[in-house]
Amino acid sequence: MSxxxxxxxxxxxxxVQVLPLDAWHRTKGGRMxxxxxxxxxxxxxxxxxxxxxxxxxxxxFDVSHMGQLSLEGEGAxxxxxxxxxxxxxxxxxxxxxxxxxxxxxxGVLDDLIVTNVGQHLGLVVNGAVKWDDIAHLREHLxxxxxxxxxxEQALLALQGPEAAAVLETIIPGVGELVFMTAGGFDWNGTSxxxxxxxxxxxxxxxxxxxxxxxxxxANALVADSRVKPAGLGARDSLRLEAGLPLYGHDLDTDIDPxxxxxxxxxxxxxxxxxxxxGHESVARVLAxxxxxxxxxxxxxxxxxAREGALVFxxxxxxxxxxxxxxxxxxxxxxxxxxxxxxxxxxxxxxQLEVRGKRLDARVAPMPFVPQNYYRGPTSISGDxx
Amino acid sequence: MSRYFTDEHEWIxxxxxxxxxxxxxxxxxxxxxxxxxxxxxxxxxVTKGADAAVVESVKAASDVYAPIAGTVLEGNPALEEDPALxxxxxxxxxxxxxxxxxxxxxxxGLMDEAAYKAFVEGL
Numbered sequence: 156m157s158x159x160x161x162x163x164x165x166x167x168x169x170x171v172q173v174l175p176l177d178a179w180h181r182t183k184g185g186r187m188x189x190x191x192x193x194x195x196x197x198x199x200x201x202x203x204x205x206x207x208x209x210x211x212x213x214x215x216f217d218v219s220h221m222g223q224l225s226l227e228g229e230g231a232x233x234x235x236x237x238x239x240x241x242x243x244x245x246x247x248x249x250x251x252x253x254x255x256x257x258x259x260x261x262g263v264l265d266d267l268i269v270t271n272v273g274q275h276l277g278l279v280v281n282g283a284v285k286w287d288d289i290a291h292l293r294e295h296l297x298x299x300x301x302x303x304x305x306x307e308q309a310l311l312a313l314q315g316p317e318a319a320a321v322l323e324t325i326i327p328g329v330g331e332l333v334f335m336t337a338g339g340f341d342w343n344g345t346s347x348x349x350x351x352x353x354x355x356x357x358x359x360x361x362x363x364x365x366x367x368x369x370x371x372x373a374n375a376l377v378a379d380s381r382v383k384p385a386g387l388g389a390r391d392s393l394r395l396e397a398g399l400p401l402y403g404h405d406l407d408t409d410i411d412p413x414x415x416x417x418x419x420x421x422x423x424x425x426x427x428x429x430x431x432x433g434h435e436s437v438a439r440v441l442a443x444x445x446x447x448x449x450x451x452x453x454x455x456x457x458x459x460a461r462e463g464a465l466v467f468x469x470x471x472x473x474x475x476x477x478x479x480x481x482x483x484x485x486x487x488x489x490x491x492x493x494x495x496x497x498x499x500x501x502x503x504x505x506q507l508e509v510r511g512k513r514l515d516a517r518v519a520p521m522p523f524v525p526q527n528y529y530r531g532p533t534s535i536s537g538d539x540x
Numbered sequence: 541m542s543r544y545f546t547d548e549h550e551w552i553x554x555x556x557x558x559x560x561x562x563x564x565x566x567x568x569x570x571x572x573x574x575x576x577x578x579x580x581x582x583x584x585x586v587t588k589g590a591d592a593a594v595v596e597s598v599k600a601a602s603d604v605y606a607p608i609a610g611t612v613l614e615g616n617p618a619l620e621e622d623p624a625l626x627x628x629x630x631x632x633x634x635x636x637x638x639x640x641x642x643x644x645x646x647x648x649g650l651m652d653e654a655a656y657k658a659f660v661e662g663l
Contacts, residue, residue, distance in 0.1 A: 201572055202599060457623065459596055461601065481575040510578075
């Protein structure tokens, strides 16, 4: 992977770049850290306050570090299907799908969102691996397919139960979108692309906007008293509560989609027909069953177990924590871990080792906090639980 | 009774041969929301500069060092129930542990309040 990076990461870019909203974050009191090659705000007023605000109102997250790509040309969907296990040719205009880019061994190169934008396919990939993704796509897609990296676009996420009411006042019409659909809209003469999606477990939107208009849009959003800016810290605790894996932590090239419990990303008919990179390996895991599985853990007490903590059943190590922290919504620690399939059943008691101490935990269903997506006017929003 | 400060953002208040140790307001503001504090048990021997306690914020775990050597008299029992005391009252009720001072000369070289204030302003 590092070889690809040196080949494709433009040499003239500084090691740590700044995002279009860099100055805006600093003005708003954002504490900046290096993340995915960018200076990004980890928090403004505090992680728990921002977390709770997102669950009850609406928060503005800058996710401009993510790669916004497009594929255009005759047969783009068919070509992309050779690299993903999802149904892309059947994706209707304005529809989005979560998918996984896999290597030859079925390992996860990245998780991403694919949208049928009409003229082309839109891809949103993780910031930390976007240069590798671009290299991989360029290497394996036919030359007739044009791959464009929209580095000139910023990406703002507005997340929370009041996101739709707020955004409708700024970009009329967005309220018509339902979860995992998208469309082009006009915002004061600027074309923006709005997706009803996100990574917090809440209803919300991601807005792709030209970088030179990002500050004006951010200001318009936080001018509404229901919106506050939120940083990477809250984004991480929110996605963990929502049971959503984070690439580079809960997913990497040593993990296959079956062990990651992301079967929904493998479109049923394509599981059998194959024709995508990694199919042979993944089909074998599907047939034999995975030896490990990504599971959720709920901990007793207040001490969090973080990434790297070992998981024990009695004296036997049966797994490792890949994400963990204190859940502000639940008031106790939660974690994601990979454990041996024999210890993956809901309710299984396990112990986590933190600084030589064993913490009691049990396998719990994810999401830890019910997801609250908007699926349309006739459905009841939120998890039926 | 006098209060000293370290460049690791601990405070230490000495009364006779007993010292009370905590983290400064600046430290808690950097750590953010604190969810768990692990304090040393009574009887633990600590040496100057060694790990003595751990504070877990929503973000990460951080070590707290013993500013001087000594024998732990008690950890703050209130932090078990209410670790957020470290955020709300870091330099009073949110103390971490008390020590029986082994060697008072180790206090030499620590900062006083004015020096620490200048140190933080320079960060």
